[in-house]
Amino acid sequence: MVQEVAPSTAVKLPTPSRWVWAAVPAALLACLAGLALSGAAAPTVIADAGAVVRWGRPLVTVAWQLAAAGTVGGLGVLLFVLPRTSPAWSTAVRVVSIAGPLWAVLLVVDLFFGYANVAGRQIGGANFGDELAFYLTEISSGRAALVAAILAAVLSLITVAVSGYGTALLSAVGVLVVLAPIATTGHAAGAANHELGMTGLYLHILFAALWVGGLAVLALAARRLDTGLTAAASRYSQLALWCFIGVGVSGIANAWIRLGSLAGFATGYGVLLLVKIAGFVLLGGMGYVHRERTIPALTPTDGAGTPRAFWRLVGVEVVVMAAVMGVASALSDTQPPIPQEPQEGLSPAAELSQNPVPPPPTLATWFTQWRADLLFGGVAVLMVVVYLRWVVRLRRRGDSWPLSRTISWVIGAIGFGYITCGGAAVYGRLMFSAHMLQHMTLVMVLPILLTLGAPVTLALRALPHRKDGSRGPREWLLKLVHSRAGIFFSHPVVAAVNFAGSMIVFYYTPLFHLALTTHIGHIGMVVHFSLAGYLFVNVLIGVDPGPKRPAYPLRLVLLFATMAFHAFFGIAIMMMNSLLAADYFGALGLPWGVDALADQVSGGQITWGIGELPSLSIAIALAASWIRSDARTARRLDRKADRDHDADLAAYNAMLAQMATEEERDDHH
Incomplete structure (x- = not known):
C-alpha cells in the first residue's frame, strides 16, 4: 500500500526532468x-x-x-x-x-x-x-x-x-x-x-x-x-x-x-x-x-x-x-565487416525470392532446412512461454487448468514456429506446392489446436485486474474482444466469408505476388490467414468469449459450405492452364528442374486434401460438443422436472393435510 503524504509535508524530490534535458x-x-x-x-x-x-x-x-x-x-x-x-x-x-x-x-x-x-x-x-x-x-x-x-x-x-x-x-x-x-x-x-x-x-x-x-x-x-x-x-x-x-x-x-x-x-x-x-x-x-x-x-x-x-x-x-x-x-553510419550492399551475380531464383536457394526438397531437407525469422519465431516462443507462465500462475493460487488444453496449445505453437521458419517456409517461396502446404496448415490445421487451447479464457483468469482505471493486458484484451471490430470479425457469417472468400481475393489479385516478393507482404499473408482461420474455428468449436455462436445445425451448415468451397478451390487450381503469379514462379529457373505448372497442380491437390481432413476433425469435434450440450440440457431438464415433481408433491400433500384439518374441524362441530 502506498503511503500518502500531505502536500505540505511531502518529501522534496530531486528534479529528474533535468536529467532528461541533459x-x-x-x-x-x-x-x-x-x-x-x-x-x-x-x-x-x-x-x-x-x-x-x-x-x-x-x-x-x-x-x-x-x-x-x-x-x-x-x-x-x-x-x-x-x-x-x-x-x-x-x-x-x-x-x-x-x-x-x-x-x-x-x-x-x-x-x-x-x-x-x-x-x-x-x-x-x-x-x-x-x-x-x-x-x-x-x-x-x-x-x-x-x-x-x-x-x-x-x-x-x-x-x-x-x-x-x-x-x-x-x-x-x-x-x-x-x-x-x-x-x-x-x-x-x-x-x-x-x-x-x-x-x-x-x-x-x-x-x-x-x-x-x-x-x-x-x-x-x-x-x-x-x-x-x-x-x-x-x-x-x-x-x-x-x-x-x-x-x-x-x-x-x-x-x-x-x-x-x-x-x-x-x-x-x-x-x-x-x-x-x-x-x-x-x-x-x-x-x-x-x-x-x-x-x-x-x-x-x-x-x-x-x-x-x-x-x-x-x-x-x-x-x-x-x-x-x-x-x-x-x-x-559505420561500415560493418560484412558488406551490406545488394549482391550481384545471383541466380534468378535467389534474386526473386531474395534468399539463398536451398538444396532439392527431400523428406530430410524438409526438417533440416530452416530460415531464421525473428518475428514469427519469436512469436512462437512467446506463445509457449507466456501460456505456460499463465498456467503456472493459476496452479500457484490453487486453480486448475486442463492439461489437454495446454498440450493442444503447445503443439500448435510449435507447429506455427515450424511452418513459418522450417522447410515449408524455405521451399514455400520457390514452389507453389510448398506454399500451399504452408498456407493450408496456417489456415486449417493450426487454428484447431490453438482454439482448443482457449488462450483468451486462460488470459482472463491469469492476468491481474487493475482497479485504478489504468489499462493493462487484461483490460486491453477485454476491450478487443468486446470492441466493434472484434464483434464484427468474429461474427459467424463474417468469419466464414473471410475464411473462404479472402483466398479468392488473395490468389487472384496482385496480393499473391506482393506476398512472394516483399517481406511486408509475406508478414501480412501469415498474419491474416492465421487470424482468419482462428476466428472461424473459434466460432465452430471454441470456448473463448467473444463471438455469439449460432446453434449447432447452423454451425454444421457453415462448416460444410467452407468444405465445399475449399474442394472447388483446389479443383479450380488443378484445372488451370496458366500459372498464378506467373512473373514469379515462371521466372525462377530452379536448378532442380521443377515444372512450375505441374507443381501448381500438386498445390491444388494439397489444397483439396488438407482442406478435407481438418474439416472432418472439426465436424467430429462439433458433433461431440453437440452431444455434450444436449446431455447437459437433458440433465438440466431432468433436474427441473424433479424439482417441479417435488413441488407438485409437496403441494398435493399440503392440500391433503388441509382437507384433513377441515374434516376434523367439521367432526368437532
Missing part, C-alpha cells in the same frame, strides 16, 4: 565520439559530401530517434502505465504532442542529409533539388525515406489530438506503420539475410524507443505522479523487462548479420558495438537494481522509505540510455 547533449556527444572512434566521418577520396553532411547526418539521426523515443515511450506510458485520471497523464500527452511533430520534421531534414550522403555531394548547389526529387521518387532507399516522412507527418496530426485511450491507441498503430519503411533503409536492406535484418532493425528501434522514451516520460512527469509512483514504476519495470529482452534478441540478430565472425570485433564497427553492448549490460544492471531495491523502497512499511534513490538512479539511467542511442547512431 540526456540530449549526452546523446549528441556520444555520437560524435563514436564517429571519431570508428572513423566513419573521415573524408572520402571520391565524392566527399563535406564535413557538414559527414558529421551532421548522424546527429540528425540521433535527433529523430530521440523524438521517436518520446513519441513511442509517451504512448506506451499512456496505454499501459498511467490511469486516465492521473495528473501525470496530461504531461505524457504533452510530450507525445510535441515529440510526434518533431519526429516528422526531423525525418524531412534527414531526407536532405540522406541524399547528400548517398550521392557524395554537399547540400545545395546547382541541380540539387532536381537530383533530390529523382532520388526520392526513383531510388528504392529514397522512396522508403520519403514514405516514412509522409507517414510521420500524418502521424503527427494524430499525436497532437491525443486525449484518451482511443486516440493514443490510434497513434500507436501509426507508429508501427511509420517504422516499417524506416527499417528498410538500414544496412541490412541489401544483405543476403535482409529479411532477418529488416525485422531485427524494426524490433530494435521499437523496443529501444519504448524503453528509453517510457522512462524519460516518467521522469518528466515525476512531480505529478504523487502517490501513483509505486504503481507506475512497477508497471514500467515490467514493460522495460520485455523491452530489454526485445532489444537484446534483435541486437544479436543484427550483429550476427553484420559481423560475420568474432574477428569483426577488431574493426572500428566491432569496437563501437562492444561499447554499445557494455552500455546495454549496464542498463540491464540498473533495471535489476530498480526491481530489487528502489521500487520496493517506494512502499515503506515503517515510514522510512523515500523515492529519492529511485529518481536518482532514473536520472543516471536516462543519460546512459541517451548515450547508448548516440553510439548506436554512429554505429549505423
Whole structure:
C-alpha cells in the first residue's frame, strides 16, 4: 500500500526532468565520439559530401530517434502505465504532442542529409533539388525515406489530438506503420539475410524507443505522479523487462548479420558495438537494481522509505540510455565487416525470392532446412512461454487448468514456429506446392489446436485486474474482444466469408505476388490467414468469449459450405492452364528442374486434401460438443422436472393435510 503524504509535508524530490534535458547533449556527444572512434566521418577520396553532411547526418539521426523515443515511450506510458485520471497523464500527452511533430520534421531534414550522403555531394548547389526529387521518387532507399516522412507527418496530426485511450491507441498503430519503411533503409536492406535484418532493425528501434522514451516520460512527469509512483514504476519495470529482452534478441540478430565472425570485433564497427553492448549490460544492471531495491523502497512499511534513490538512479539511467542511442547512431553510419550492399551475380531464383536457394526438397531437407525469422519465431516462443507462465500462475493460487488444453496449445505453437521458419517456409517461396502446404496448415490445421487451447479464457483468469482505471493486458484484451471490430470479425457469417472468400481475393489479385516478393507482404499473408482461420474455428468449436455462436445445425451448415468451397478451390487450381503469379514462379529457373505448372497442380491437390481432413476433425469435434450440450440440457431438464415433481408433491400433500384439518374441524362441530 502506498503511503500518502500531505502536500505540505511531502518529501522534496530531486528534479529528474533535468536529467532528461541533459540526456540530449549526452546523446549528441556520444555520437560524435563514436564517429571519431570508428572513423566513419573521415573524408572520402571520391565524392566527399563535406564535413557538414559527414558529421551532421548522424546527429540528425540521433535527433529523430530521440523524438521517436518520446513519441513511442509517451504512448506506451499512456496505454499501459498511467490511469486516465492521473495528473501525470496530461504531461505524457504533452510530450507525445510535441515529440510526434518533431519526429516528422526531423525525418524531412534527414531526407536532405540522406541524399547528400548517398550521392557524395554537399547540400545545395546547382541541380540539387532536381537530383533530390529523382532520388526520392526513383531510388528504392529514397522512396522508403520519403514514405516514412509522409507517414510521420500524418502521424503527427494524430499525436497532437491525443486525449484518451482511443486516440493514443490510434497513434500507436501509426507508429508501427511509420517504422516499417524506416527499417528498410538500414544496412541490412541489401544483405543476403535482409529479411532477418529488416525485422531485427524494426524490433530494435521499437523496443529501444519504448524503453528509453517510457522512462524519460516518467521522469518528466515525476512531480505529478504523487502517490501513483509505486504503481507506475512497477508497471514500467515490467514493460522495460520485455523491452530489454526485445532489444537484446534483435541486437544479436543484427550483429550476427553484420559481423560475420568474432574477428569483426577488431574493426572500428566491432569496437563501437562492444561499447554499445557494455552500455546495454549496464542498463540491464540498473533495471535489476530498480526491481530489487528502489521500487520496493517506494512502499515503506515503517515510514522510512523515500523515492529519492529511485529518481536518482532514473536520472543516471536516462543519460546512459541517451548515450547508448548516440553510439548506436554512429554505429549505423559505420561500415560493418560484412558488406551490406545488394549482391550481384545471383541466380534468378535467389534474386526473386531474395534468399539463398536451398538444396532439392527431400523428406530430410524438409526438417533440416530452416530460415531464421525473428518475428514469427519469436512469436512462437512467446506463445509457449507466456501460456505456460499463465498456467503456472493459476496452479500457484490453487486453480486448475486442463492439461489437454495446454498440450493442444503447445503443439500448435510449435507447429506455427515450424511452418513459418522450417522447410515449408524455405521451399514455400520457390514452389507453389510448398506454399500451399504452408498456407493450408496456417489456415486449417493450426487454428484447431490453438482454439482448443482457449488462450483468451486462460488470459482472463491469469492476468491481474487493475482497479485504478489504468489499462493493462487484461483490460486491453477485454476491450478487443468486446470492441466493434472484434464483434464484427468474429461474427459467424463474417468469419466464414473471410475464411473462404479472402483466398479468392488473395490468389487472384496482385496480393499473391506482393506476398512472394516483399517481406511486408509475406508478414501480412501469415498474419491474416492465421487470424482468419482462428476466428472461424473459434466460432465452430471454441470456448473463448467473444463471438455469439449460432446453434449447432447452423454451425454444421457453415462448416460444410467452407468444405465445399475449399474442394472447388483446389479443383479450380488443378484445372488451370496458366500459372498464378506467373512473373514469379515462371521466372525462377530452379536448378532442380521443377515444372512450375505441374507443381501448381500438386498445390491444388494439397489444397483439396488438407482442406478435407481438418474439416472432418472439426465436424467430429462439433458433433461431440453437440452431444455434450444436449446431455447437459437433458440433465438440466431432468433436474427441473424433479424439482417441479417435488413441488407438485409437496403441494398435493399440503392440500391433503388441509382437507384433513377441515374434516376434523367439521367432526368437532
